[in-house]
Amino acid sequence: MQFDPIQSFTRKRLSDVVSDQIKRLISDGALMPGDRLPAERDLATQLGVSRPSLREALIRLEADGYIETSGRGGFTVVDVTAPIISRPLAELLLQNPRTSADILELRQGLESISTVYAAERASAADLAKIRRAFEELKTASLSGDRANLAELDAAFHLAIADSTHNVALAHVMHGIHTLIGEGMRQYHRLIDYDDAKERQLLTQHQAIFDAVMARDAQKARKAAERHLTFVRELYEEEAGKPG
Missing domain, CATH: 1.20.120.530 (GntR ligand-binding domain-like)
Incomplete structure (x- = not known):
């Protein structure tokens, strides 16, 4: 799965941009139910954001029901339907x-x-x-x-x-x-x-x-x-x- 680096000049909060990108990948079918997100360190590197900004986005996505913590650590995509x-x-x-x-x-x-x-x-x-x-x-x-x-x-x-x-x-x-x-x-x-x-x-x-x-x-x-x-x-x- 290819994640796009976040542009530093965006006027939105970085965590919101990260969250929107992951939700778009889910809606496009690029991320399917049960798919694991990359490890936090790797995902932050791919997106070009700090781990605190990424963590804030992941916490919001989990609260909204898009992802969930997995037994082995990290996050997996939830079956939203x-x-x-x-x-x-x-x-x-x-x-x-x-x-x-x-x-x-x-x-x-x-x-x-x-x-x-x-x-x-x-x-x-x-x-x-x-x-x-x-x-x-x-x-x-x-x-x-x-x-x-x-x-x-x-x-x-x-x-x-x-x-x-x-x-x-x-x-x-x-x-x-x-x-x-x-x-x-x-x-x-x-x-x-x-x-x-x-x-x-x-x-x-x-x-x-x-x-x-x-x-x-x-x-x-x-x-x-x-x-x-x-x-x-x-x-x-x-x-x-x-x-």
């Missing part, structure tokens, strides 16, 4: 089995759009992140590690969303991550994923991955739509069975 779907609301929605189908419809729309923009806009670093997420998902699938499939599935799709460089789409995807993640866990619990189905799902994820890496936007969109249609049909089939 998490309140879009509160945990109590997510739990209420997920108590109604019908809403799981609604979540799948939402995923289908968002992820179809995400794959298009990711294919068109992803940087080399974005593609590397998508590759890592896919390889982890693929390894878990081939090894039969079903306990972690839901989380790795979500991580793969979020890596694609982060690569869209559409700040609204990326932040909304992160904001509803709890809801989508719990929905995925429900599908993985509900559906009896035999080896044949697991191979189909991996093949579908591979198709999405290949299309995004090839920067084929329309092929990526169709692959995402096929994948989510398949998952919805699996869910509806299992949900319709007598208990």
